[in-house]
Amino acid sequence: MGGGIYLIQDEDRLVEMLEQAYDSEDRLEELLEKYPNLVAGDRVDRETPRQWLLISREIPLPSEEEGMQLWTFEHLFLDQNAIPTLVEVKRTSESRVRRETIGQMLDYAANVSLYWPLESIVAQFEANCRDGGRDPEQVFEEFLGSDADEERFWQKVKTNLQAGKLRLVFVADEIAPELRRVVEFLNEQLDPTEVLALEIKQYVSQDGLRTLVPRVIGQTAEAQQKKTSATRERRRWNEASFFQEFEARQGTEEAVMARKIHEWVRGREPQVEVVWGTGDTYGGFTAKLKQKGRKPLALFTVGISGEFFLSSIAYGSQPPFDREEKWLELRGRMSSIGLSLPADPTETRLPTFPLSTLQDDSSLEQVLETFEWAIAQIQSHPVSH
DSSP states (O other): OOOEEEEEEGGGEEEEEEEOOOSOHHHHHHHHHHOGGGGOHHHHOSSSOOOOEEEEEEEEEEOSTTOOEEEEEEEEEEOTTOOEEEEEEOOOOOHHHHHHHHHHHHHHHHHHHHHOOHHHHHHHHHHHHHHTTOOHHHHHHHHHOTTOOHHHHHHHHHHHHHHTOOEEEEEESSOOHHHHHHHHHHHHHOSSOEEEEEEEEEEEOTTSOEEEEEEEEOOOHHHHHHHHHHHHHHTBOOHHHHHHHHHHHHOHHHHHHHHHHHHHHHTTTTTEEEEEOBOSSSOEEEEEEEETTEEEEEEEEEETTSEEEOOHHHHHTSTTTTSHHHHHHHHHHHHHTTOOOOSSTTSOOOOEEEGGGOOSHHHHHHHHHHHHHHHHHHHTSOOOO
């Protein structure tokens, strides 16, 4: 083992703590189960630290369609973005065991979406909570807050599994250089799957004090750049890619609404055209109204995030809504469908509402009728020359 760290206690007493191996892999697994923060969410994502919801320890995974449970991995966590995080603990640096561990983890990742239904994940989470004497609903509320939509969260878990959006984490008290190189290589090559190693060193003093120091390995600059570039490339939407991804993320009912809005736009060609955008949040399709003597007006956008939104400032500079009385009328009509325009038409804002709020065809019809009215108002006030 290596050197130590030093703790200053009361009266400036210096306590030397020396690195010490864990008694067993099982002990390290127990610590991760009891203290999920050891997974170092602030180092996994420094901009938005990860929070962890433990689903269960010792997760069985079937390797056959008949359901034979032949594999088991140590921990499954979910983060606040519903990304499944598979954790495998191995203390030994022996090359044979290291290769087996890497192979097992890749097996898990390849098969988890095929043989692991969402219902099984939810059941394991609830069973694990009850085994610990805790209410699953209370645990979930502590994790995401009382206002969180639990059903929507679990649906996002399913979507991430189907898309291969996983996080694989190898944990040990010491990450061998060979494993580090493999992890960095995999993290650079795999997308959207993230592959990391987590080194959790243990330091002990003579009087029994213990300190655990986690360190995340695998987040090379090249890996981050490649994943960002790949995301940008993948998110250049068209009709086929958008609706396939939209349904996977948001579900069938919201996808039906998005398709009806798309059909409404297409039905008004060539006056209104569909323009496809890029990006993982605001990217999607925009309905643009063509005008003589003016730039096309972006009527609204349906984003891949499931949001319906428009630009306040675009409408505020558009006749007849550049007049106060017409702006107020527009605000009233938009408010009735859930879009809150600012009092000041020059204010930059993107009023939005989730498509999930459109419960039926009548609510969707009200939205589209509002934009029919807006188009009629614009076309009745042609540009003066």
